Amino acid sequence: MSKSSPLPHVAAAGRSRLLRTVALLSILSAVTGCSAVDRLSQIGETPKLNAIENPTAQPGYKPVSMPMPKPETVSYNPNSLWRNGSRSFFKDQRAHQIGDLLTVTVNITDQANFANETVRNRTGKEDSGITDFIGAQTITQAHKILPGRILTTDSTSQYDGKGTIQRQESLQTNVAAVVTQVLPNGNLVVEGKQEIRVNYEMRELIVAGIVRPEDIQSDNTIDSSKIAQARISYGGRGQISDFQQPRYGQQVMDVLLPF
Structure with a gap:
């Protein structure tokens, strides 16, 4: 009984990847399409100046609201040309x-100008074992029964971080x-x-x-x-x-x- 060929599966996977690529390119084209068309229409022309508009009529304009003190009453003095305020x-x-x-x-x-540097080092070592237990050294072949080193660990950590900022505007x-x-x-x-x-x-x-x-x-x-x-x-x-x-x-x- 002959086995089915894996070629159809490979072709299907290739078509799936191709469709995903085409979909991605379509999305990118839709996003940048309008901008590209505008730029193509302005080839050979100087950038256009924006019209003078009322700033308060622009989309997204919001009046400024800040903490205000209590209003003061303006007083007028009779027979005086000076007004308070x-x-x-x-x-x-x-x-x-x-x-x-x-x-x-x-x-x-x-x-x-900022310059920062951080250096960190750490070293750790753990060692434990059994070499003699109730006169075990007098017993023949005792070293084969008793473990030598039960646990031996070594750890080393090192960190060196540097940062420099230089800005002039x-x-x-x-x-x-x-x-x-x-x-x-x-x-x-x-x-x-x-x-x-x-x-x-x-x-x-x-x-x-x-x-x-x-x-x-x-x-x-x-x-x-x-x-x-x-x-x-x-x-x-x-x-x-x-x-x-x-x-x-x-x-x-x-x-x-x-x-």
């Missing part, structure tokens, strides 16, 4: 209400921001976005956070170090950025591969 006798030209503009001076100089630029919200205590929520296109490369700077009106200088500028909850982003997109980024397939393999 005013910062100047004349009109203040600094930003103070929704829609006003102010200039944010981004000045970031960050430098950090510097960013100096200016960006105009708009007041999008006035908090109950008078603090201002600002947000600014700047796009610069040079040839086929787009540079984008985003600044957002909360500022105190008292920290705004007389020339209507404020330093980025005085912005609370600051969110500063500086990056780019275009042909140079594309070449600096690894391909989608390589990024997927870096995430999935365990080695």
